[in-house]
Amino acid sequence: MPIRRISSKWAKTEALLASAELRGLVPNTRPFERDTVRDMLGDYGMIYVKPVNGTFGNGVIRLGRSVDPDESYTLQAGEKQLSFPSFDEMYDALLKLKRPRPYLSQQGIELLKQDGRRFDFRVMVQVNPAGQWETTGIIGRLAHPRKIVTNYHAGGTPMPMETLMKTHLEKAGRTIRGFRTELSRLGVNVASALGKRFPGLKEIGIDIAVDTALKPWILEVNTLPDPYIFMRLPDRTVYRRIRKYAIAYGRFRRSARASAKSKRRSAGRN
Ligand SMILES: Nc1ncnc2c1ncn2[C@@H]1O[C@H](COP(=O)(O)OP(=O)(O)O)[C@@H](O)[C@H]1O
Ligand SMILES: [Mg+2]
Incomplete structure (x- = not known):
């Protein structure tokens, strides 16, 4: 079966919501609409609006509402930060900035x-040679200082999870190892939920936010995840295993020389 790519964030979010175990870890997500944006800003104080079929952090916008001392609104996109005295003015600016394609609104996670730079995590989960889902990589991504997205393509810096979480976990009396296990299990649960909905899936890359209470949230699932980010980890065995599994299910092509050689060899065998 060919490698599948599911681009709609909607389809993937629905698959997660179908799981009783995962539902509570998915930020509230709705189709983009004026009333929804206003209601969600009222409920959460901060939301993200993003293209349903987006990648690389492109087109992602962060909206904020504060009522203290006066009602005001903020909009951030790229390195731009704007403030508005009313919802209507903010919404007009938003419509001008937004690309003319389907968007969704999502509860914002702090x-x-x-x-001063935000960070989140990418968790890679693959079908291993034994045919089971296995979490094969976890890496942190530190956002560019003035940006609201952590994507590598938007200037984010990949970093070991330990470096980013050490002090946060220590303060909470928790261990790196325990946290790693929590993210690994979550990864496998997400993969099983998605695999049920989309048979043939062999690998996923999950964007996981961790809020200030250290609760993990599933921001999105990528079905054609970038394996190369894991080359940035000092532990080389992580990328090597990712590559090995990917070759086994046919994502990577072997080098032209190696495949010419093996073609010659199998031609000889015929
Ligand atoms: N609901 C959210 N709360 C906080 N940060 C978010 C939220 N949604 C997205 N982000 C930030 O924006 C980045 C890009 O969003 P994402 O949904 O992964 O879209 P893309 O497909 O463009 O990567 C995330 O990695 C995260 O840093
Ligand atoms: Mg993403």
């Missing part, structure tokens, strides 16, 4: 920060 990401943990390091030196």
